[in-house]
Amino acid sequence: GEDVEQSLFLSVREGDSSVINCTYTDSSSTYLYWYKQEPGAGLQLLTYIFSNMDMKQDQRLTVLLNKKDKHLSLRIADTQTGDSAIYFCAESTNTGRRALTFGSGTRLQVQP
């Protein structure tokens, strides 16, 4: 079955770069996503990448995809205290339902 795994916790200092890692098992994954969840809020899509890409950059966010190793990472440059949240990796396949399979989330704590 599908499985998405992430480390549970990451702590960085303000101004440093953060790298959040994710591995997945479904080789038919077509889309891979990073969502952010702040306390008491729903999920906010940060960025996504198609499986035929290996990198995507969007302002402070860089997504790297190693399809061979089924490894996805999210790099946040110049991390700010407002980036403190839970970050979820998710994948979906190219089927009609388009539902997402999520990892358990990585809690990012940014120290001032």
Add this chain to the structure above:
Amino acid sequence: ETGVTQTPRHLVMGMTNKKSLKCEQHLGHNAMYWYKQSAKKPLELMFVYSLEERVENNSVPSRFSPECPNSSHLFLHLHTLQPEDSALYLCASSQAEIGTEAFFGQGTRLTVV
């Protein structure tokens, strides 16, 4: 604001109550989803509706009953819930054929007492 609105934001109900969660989207999407987020588990897909037809039901107990009267509205009817059903229930919508991002509501925090 993602364009997906869930009500209520918080709900406390007894095990014998019947209540409904509501989700509304005006993004022109044709697929809607219910997810459950518990404290110690990954987000779990519960139900998928595509073009108003239920296309997936992930072995969810019958005390949860979804309803999708049109492509903009999705309900989750709750009855005789258990304390372990306490969780954050998230609704999402997407464009099924295109398969890009899903937009999530802010969730309903449900507590069963």
